[in-house]
Amino acid sequence: WKGRFAECRGGEIVPEDPDKRHYVGFPAMNGICAHLLEHDNIDVVLRTRACARYEPSESGRPWALTAHGDGRYLGEFDWLISGDRLSGTNNRADLRDANLLDFKAKVEPIASVPILVLMVAFEKPIKGLPYDGVKFDEKDGEFGALGWIARDTSKPGRNRDDGKECWVIQSGAKAAHDVIASIEEEDFETRRELVREKAKELLMNDFLSAIRKLANDDEAESTPQILSAVGHRWSAAFPLVSPSGDTYSNQGKDCLVDRDKNFVACGDYLGKLTGRIEGAYLSGRAAASVIINAIRNQ
Ligand SMILES: Cc1cc2nc3c(=O)[nH]c(=O)nc-3n(C[C@H](O)[C@H](O)[C@H](O)COP(=O)(O)OP(=O)(O)OC[C@H]3O[C@@H](n4cnc5c(N)ncnc54)[C@H](O)[C@@H]3O)c2cc1C
Structure with a gap:
């Protein structure tokens, strides 16, 4: 610019x-996200708020998603990535059936400016x-x-x-x-x-x-x-997050991971550059690395 x-x-x-x-x-x-998502192996479903249910089974993928509102079935997935801390707050249904109590306890107290x-x-x-x-x-x-x-x-x-x-x-x-x-x-x-x-x-x-x-x-x-x-x-x-701890602290973590459930959370409330696109991007990269490493080590 x-x-x-x-x-x-x-x-x-x-x-x-x-x-x-x-x-x-x-x-x-949104050109930034549109560019990153343009890939043969990525299917994008827009204007859909996903609600996640954790249903582990020996053969299947543990995450089942439905659309908020009409309840449309969206599919089963190996990993769940949360890109919005508000998904984990109590007044949102997104992760109500996801059995992610640790994550929800971490994001619920974060105040918004x-x-x-x-x-x-x-x-x-x-x-x-x-x-x-x-x-x-x-x-x-x-x-x-x-x-x-x-x-x-x-x-x-x-x-x-x-x-x-x-x-x-x-x-x-x-x-x-x-x-x-x-x-x-x-x-x-x-x-x-x-x-x-x-x-x-x-x-x-x-x-x-x-x-x-x-x-x-x-x-x-x-x-x-x-x-x-x-x-x-x-x-x-x-x-309202501070990596240094003077407000709610994310302790400088770039992403939050629940390895047992194949769950990772990223966003601008994590890392050291909170409230900025750069911070959100670095957090997203960190989350992607977690998943890539987990798949490589399978
Ligand atoms: C007015 C304004 C101006 C700003 N100006 C700047 C600036 O100049 N420079 C800068 O660096 N930063 C700026 N920011 C901050 C920047 O926009 C954010 O830091 C950044 O967008 C955060 O990215 P994120 O991926 O963490 O979250 P978001 O951008 O909030 O993305 C989360 C996405 O997840 C989607 N989502 C949530 N729940 C679900 C669900 N259940 N299913 C499917 N999708 C879901 C949401 O719809 C949203 O699209 C500004 C913010 C505002 C509000």
């Missing part, structure tokens, strides 16, 4: 070293803003709830030929927490809608004032017309 980046430190905008590299999935974030996101489309580019991505620290107070803003249209594969421009605005963790805590509605759907509306309003206001502060003076007032804006809440955006 050949953009122009900056970081807000102590209220000051500091342009980033232009040689620092930035990577994004192409043409969209929520964040709010706004996606906004403008009629034409915001010309006066000299950056494509700016990172903020909400503790500064200078830019309100903002945590990160990105000119999505500047990323590879997202350029548009209709002249419109899309931005993604992300909140800091505290702002997200405050917004979510301020909504008292009990009905789940209504509550979710209210959070989305509030996220949209808050992030839009803070983004528009940030444009005025960050843009070149002569172009600051010319914010283009907004065509569409959608607020979103990521309830479990980042895991």
